Amino acid sequence: MRSVEGRPLEDAELVDLARDGDVHAYEELVARYQAIAYRVAWLVARQAGEAEDAVQEAFVKAYYALPRFRPGAPFRPWLLRIVANEARNRVRSSRRREGLVLRAVAADPGGAAPSPEAAALEREDAQALTRAMERLRESDRLVIAYRYLFELSESEMADALGVRPGTVKSRLSRALGRLRTELETSGEMTR
Amino acid sequence: MTERLRRLDDDALGRALTMTARDIEWPAAPDVVGEVYRRLRDHERHPSLARPRLSISRRRRTLLLVVAAVVLLAAAAVAAKVVIDLGALTIETIPGRPTALPSPVASGPTLGHPATLEEAEREAGFAAEVPEALDAPSGVWVDTAQEGARILLAWSADGVLPAIDGLPWGAVLYEFRGQMEQASKNVFMDGNTFEDAKVGGHDAIWITGEHELDVVTDEGTYARYRVTGNVLVWANDGIVLRLETSLDQAAAVRVAESILA
Numbered sequence: 001m002r003s004v005e006g007r008p009l010e011d012a013e014l015v016d017l018a019r020d021g022d023v024h025a026y027e028e029l030v031a032r033y034q035a036i037a038y039r040v041a042w043l044v045a046r047q048a049g050e051a052e053d054a055v056q057e058a059f060v061k062a063y064y065a066l067p068r069f070r071p072g073a074p075f076r077p078w079l080l081r082i083v084a085n086e087a088r089n090r091v092r093s094s095r096r097r098e099g100l101v102l103r104a105v106a107a108d109p110g111g112a113a114p115s116p117e118a119a120a121l122e123r124e125d126a127q128a129l130t131r132a133m134e135r136l137r138e139s140d141r142l143v144i145a146y147r148y149l150f151e152l153s154e155s156e157m158a159d160a161l162g163v164r165p166g167t168v169k170s171r172l173s174r175a176l177g178r179l180r181t182e183l184e185t186s187g188e189m190t191r
Numbered sequence: 192m193t194e195r196l197r198r199l200d201d202d203a204l205g206r207a208l209t210m211t212a213r214d215i216e217w218p219a220a221p222d223v224v225g226e227v228y229r230r231l232r233d234h235e236r237h238p239s240l241a242r243p244r245l246s247i248s249r250r251r252r253t254l255l256l257v258v259a260a261v262v263l264l265a266a267a268a269v270a271a272k273v274v275i276d277l278g279a280l281t282i283e284t285i286p287g288r289p290t291a292l293p294s295p296v297a298s299g300p301t302l303g304h305p306a307t308l309e310e311a312e313r314e315a316g317f318a319a320e321v322p323e324a325l326d327a328p329s330g331v332w333v334d335t336a337q338e339g340a341r342i343l344l345a346w347s348a349d350g351v352l353p354a355i356d357g358l359p360w361g362a363v364l365y366e367f368r369g370q371m372e373q374a375s376k377n378v379f380m381d382g383n384t385f386e387d388a389k390v391g392g393h394d395a396i397w398i399t400g401e402h403e404l405d406v407v408t409d410e411g412t413y414a415r416y417r418v419t420g421n422v423l424v425w426a427n428d429g430i431v432l433r434l435e436t437s438l439d440q441a442a443a444v445r446v447a448e449s450i451l452a
Contacts, residue, residue, distance in 0.1 A: 006377040014197060015284070023228060023231050023232065026227075026231070027224055027227070027228050030223065030224045030227050031224050032225065032451065034220060034223050035220045036223075037315060038217075038218075038220035038221065038223075039217050039220070042217070042218055042354045048218050049449065051218075052221050053221070055221075055223055056223050056226055056227060056230070059223065059227045060227060060231065063227075063231055079401035098218070100215055101215070101216045102211075102214045102215060103214050103215070103216045122210070123214075125196060125207055125210075125211070126210070126211040126214050128193050128196060128210060129196065129211045130211060132193075132216065141251075144208065147205065147213040148212060149209075149215070150210065167356050171201050172201075173201055174202050174204070176204055180196075180197045180202070180204070183195055183196050183197045
């Protein structure tokens with residue numbers, strides 16, 4: 001990781017260097033954001049191979065688009081917008097879509113673990129929410145993921161979704177409404 | 192269980208989702224640093240392979256390069272793909288012939304919903320371009336489901352506007368606004384013609400022969416349509432326009448230029 005006086009370079013500094021043709025500076029941006037980029041691509045494509053291809057292509061496209069990147073704007077949401085769009089381009093086949101997987105419950109030796117009943121309740125909630133998320137249309141799934149899974153700010157969400165900041169809240173609220181509908185469907189299916 | 196979740200207000204449901212996020216076991220992210228670096232270096236060594244997203248001012252030069260590339264590739268029968276990226280619409284040349292020829296455009300679920308012209312413009316947030324050479328459109332559809340907006344206008348076939356093969360329409364005009372890709376054309380090097388053209392001084396592309404149009408659906412997937420008419424594609428003031436008719440190029444350009452009149 002290159003640095004100035006011991007501190008890692010900020011995104012904006014790396015972007016400036018990359019814009020001037022410093023591929024190594026861009027490599028650092030790729031390393032910094034490849035994990036979240038992959039998760040976003042996977043949420044759109046729901047297929048590991050398509051997600052990986054989308055991430056690679058998005059990073060290459062983003063590099064060549066840097067001259068038009070607005071100076072001072074946050075890099076991460078701009079990149080995620082390109083990633084999501086690239087992943088969308090690849091969702092053309094009828095390949096089986098993969099589902100969200102929850103970690104196996106681990107024993108907590110710290111003593112702060114919830115009771116078995118509470119843990120089971122949380123687990124059921126988490127499973128119901130992930131199943132409902134999977135059934136949402138991609139645009140709703142992404143707006144919910146940006147806010148609650150990746151914890152983007154509203155301003156970052158607006159950039160990542162390519163919408164006006166004033167519309168983020170309403171989009172999120174509508175997506176949550178449709179999530180409730182999916183939860184209802186899920187409840188009927190498991191009755 | 193789900194009943195309790197459904198009764199949560201937005202804030203509480205959001206907190207439950209944030210809690211859930213900590214339990215998600217994401218697929219392991221591949222390390223793409225090396226591959227991206229290699230591709231960027233390859234592009235530096237072979238600049239012709241680079242295909243950055245295009246700015247309006249560079250499109251003319253690129254279109255000419257693309258047309259030249261298509262001719263060369265066709266002549267050499269090389270299996271390679273060329274891409275033109277107009278933002279909301281991309282065009283890809285593909286060796287061979289279409290393998291799937293499903294339903295024709297203007298008859299599927301990706302049209303959006305029917306509307307009056309005024310309703311469509313209000314919903315899409317931009318003024319539709321309507322050729323003065325044609326009467327009022329016979330049908331109007333609007334779709335704002337994806338991060339952009341599109342309006343589709345269709346004119347019934349009549350004596351001066353022959354029907355497009357397989358369609359009741361004589362002309363179909365798709366208008367896309369936004370930088371997010373909303374549609375992609377697959378143009379085949381075997382059986383299609385593909386050349387540059389002009390619409391009122393704007394660069395345009397003229398395509399003939401059966402090809403495919405993939406339109407992004409509400410779910411973010413693609414619906415594939417068969418295109419049987421002749422197609423003129425150009426961009427005007429941030430909107431990408433795609434006119435399909437059975438007219439020849441000169442007549443189609445006249446229709447398109449009547450928008451600018």
